[in-house]
Amino acid sequence: MKYGVNENCIGCGLCAGICPEVFSMTDEGVAKAIESEVPAGSxxxxxxxxxxxxxGAIEKA
Ligand code: F3S
Structure with missing residues (x-):
């Protein structure tokens, strides 16, 4: 399973707060997902x- 963040992201930061193993905030103030598979346990x-x-900016990639 992989996730991606689309252009709808408004940078609220919820995803990075809930699951920092997969989501982080960029210098542009939007989220990005790790490019690899979601780690086991996350x-x-x-x-x-x-x-x-x-x-609804997070989609299965
Ligand atoms: Fe963006 Fe949604 Fe995360 S708005 S910061 S992808 S919770």
């Missing part, structure tokens, strides 16, 4: 981050 928090994004 699947549920990554899914929670996806579901928590207020603008």
């Amino acid at each position: 699947e549920s928090t990554a899914a929670e981050a996806k579901d928590s994004c207020p603008v």
Whole structure:
């Protein structure tokens, strides 16, 4: 499982707060996801981050 962040991101930061193993904030103030597979043990928090994004910017990649 991989995730990506699309152009709808408004930089609220929720995803990086919920699942910092997968999501981080860039210098541009938007989120990015790690390019590799979601680490074992982080699947549920990554899914929670996806579901928590207020603008639906996180998609399965
Ligand atoms: Fe952006 Fe959604 Fe994360 S708005 S910072 S992708 S929770």
